[in-house]
Amino acid sequence: MSRASEKRFDRSFFEREVTQVAKELLGSYLHRRLGEVEFIGRIVETEAYHQSDPASHSFRGMTERNKIMFGEAGFAYVYFTYGMHYCANVVCGFPGSAEAILLRALEPVKGLGEMYERREKAKKDTDLLSGPGKLCQAFAIGKEQNGIDLITSDELFLTRGKLRTDEKIKITSRVGITVAVEKEWRFFIKDNPFVSKGKPSG
């Protein structure tokens, strides 16, 4: 615990409509502490998931895997997919509502050297965090981090940040899903080079 509760979010920030939170999360910072090392990334791309949404893990009800989503807002929901990738989510809404925001891409801010060590494949800064699986690898986020409270933890937490005046929010349909593709619940910063290349950004 260092520096006076700096710019952490209140839990109530996440106890709102998930699409609204997903949009306002753009420009904020994700911090990861691994012993001496600290990673910081600026959130540039998010996706909202809702219980009434067939593309969401919570759509079919609570299971052992997704029970974090049904809990209190502000917690991290980390899951494993495609046999080799983790994805990091932030739980939203009130307990029982099962809403979450998938962090799709970050802009590297601090700890770039360590990120390159963890991601040997990365050649450019834009390769480090431009995708949900990538950012988890670079930040060393895995199932150990599932269920961390992002409001109070010093290991993994969020702080407030703002968009620059020249940055615009772009809204499109989501990436990598096969149902409910018509819902436009993906939010990212327009023209930011660190956004993942899921779809044309129009």
Added chain:
DNA sequence: GGGAAGATGTTCT
């Protein structure tokens, strides 16, 4: 530079 397909393990039906 861009599109297509393979890799790989956990979870749910």
Added chain:
DNA sequence: GAACATCTTCCCT
């Protein structure tokens, strides 16, 4: 046994 909120590699232009 099938599906999966993905990344990387390979091959083509």
